[in-house]
Amino acid sequence: MGFLLLMASAVPLRADPINAEDFLPFDAAQARLGELLFHDKILSGNRNISCATCHHPKHGSTDGLSLGIGEGGVGLGPERTPGTSETAVKKRIPRNAPALWNLGHRDVRVLFHDGRVQATDYEDWEFDTPAREYLPKGLNSILAAQALFPMTSDAEMAGQPGENEISGAVRPLVHEAWPIIAKRVRSIPEYGALFVAAFEQVNAPEDVTIVEIANALAAFIGTAFQSYDSPYDAWLRDGAPLPPAAEAGRVLFFGRANCVSCHNGPLFSDQDFHAAGLPQFGPGRTRAHDLQPRDTGRMNKTDLLEDAYRFRTPSLRNVALTAPYGHNGAYPTLRTMIRHMADAQAMRAAWRPEMAALPAVPWLDEYDFVLADDRLELARQDARIDVPVVPLSEAEIDALEAFLHALTGARAQTRPPGVPGRVPSGLPVD
Incomplete structure (x- = not known):
């Protein structure tokens, strides 16, 4: 040698x-709320898949598959099956589920395999995303911006057009589905109370928007998946x-x-x-x-x-x-x-x-x-x-x-x- x-x-x-100081500061109460949302299938159009299904702790924050079985599938990880009859998957997820480790690090500036969510230097446009000018204001990080898009993907979480109110709203513009998801979540009394407790600007459940949901998800992912003790x-x-x-x-x-x-x-x-x-x-x-x-x-x-x-x-x-x-x-x-x-x-x-x-x-x-x-x-x-x-x-x-x-x-x-x-x-x- x-x-x-x-x-x-x-x-x-x-x-x-x-x-530790290299990571974005996230609120602990928001992270605890984000953990529940991360594992809750309420964010999916047909209420049958969560963020954790494809990014599970059991599989190192991925799903153990080359190309995932998304909305309509049954089970977890390599044992996941494509479902049956009319609710079965219509296509495979086209790319491998990326790991979540250290995505709350301050250096992270591009996400997704093709970088379609990225930080910008523009004064009024903090993140460049597929939503373009329709991306909501107030997101706490690029991680929060990224969290919005699996919810609007037909194969990942939204479901096929006509199957539910979320998949129907995605077309022609993805941002039209986000208020529907937010209403779903805040209408659950336990979630409403948790958001009021975790977010200063939320005085009542009806104040909850997709921004608070994305920020809570980012707080959980950005803290729970920190790793630098190898x-x-x-x-x-x-x-x-x-x-x-x-x-x-x-x-x-x-x-x-x-x-x-x-x-x-x-x-x-x-x-x-x-x-x-x-x-x-x-x-x-x-x-x-x-x-x-x-x-x-x-x-x-x-x-x-x-x-x-x-x-x-x-x-x-x-x-x-x-x-x-x-x-x-x-x-x-x-x-x-x-x-x-x-x-x-x-x-x-x-x-x-x-x-x-x-x-x-x-x-x-x-x-x-x-x-x-x-x-x-x-x-x-x-x-x-x-x-x-x-x-x-x-x-x-x-x-x-x-x-x-x-x-x-x-x-x-x-x-x-x-x-x-x-x-x-x-x-x-x-």
Whole structure:
């Protein structure tokens, strides 16, 4: 390893630390209220799915699936099924459920895999979102802005047009559904009292708007999923030695493997967008008038060809808890994801559909992999890959994997946020 140490000496061999003061200040009473809302299916159109269904503490704040089974499904995590008859799912969620760790950190400025919610420098437009000028004022963070949109997605929480009053209001403009959701929540007496107690500006239940709901959700997520007590943090702060394999991986990560070029800063993410050429499958997050089930990533937001197939760099903190990996969960293990990032084209050529964690949905299965044999589409994706090839030995892959495990927080692994025994709506809790 002496050669690797020499090569790495020219670059920083550490990331910035995280401390409690690096997080946005959230109100504790609002966070307790947000925990109930996070687990309450009252926020969904058909009252059958909650935020926690796809971001469950049991699964490291994700759902353990490549592409989730959203509104209409039954069960939790890898055991979730697509439902039956008229209430069954109409399509898979097009992207992997992102983890929630450290989203309350002050450095977070873009959310969603394509960054369609992002902080701005505009005086009168704090967040750029799909709601544009209709985004309500008073949101306490970018995390609150992001929390608004799963509630208005037909496949995630809203349901199909005509199934309920929320899904009907989403079209043509998503903001028209938010007052309906707020009325649902504040009409439950227990919630009304909790909002009055938690928010200074709420004097009566009828004052509750979608802003208070989103701010409460953000307060919960931004506090409950803080994590900065990993072995790496102990090394960074106190000089506590890492296990030898993880130490070798650290040197590689910040050195010859150059993972740090994208996974940098306290969150191990540059919060920028890169084209890693992952295998495409599922319904895709298609652009208007595109008949192909593809996902062009950042280009969906910017309309710039240069952004085609680029996706946000994920944080690597607690990454060992959040399999499968990639914007669509293409790889089941850290090891296979490391291999892909070292040689994207070779790994994509070797990728097989059975590597994806996709619950069987007989009426959708035939469409899941239609792009796999599309020669022209594969060539377009190959042309956009901007992650360089880095030859790695098996021992080096072992070392990098060990280092990534050293980014797992102690409390995240042993005491994740719990699940309330009940919620004020009386609906079942996942």
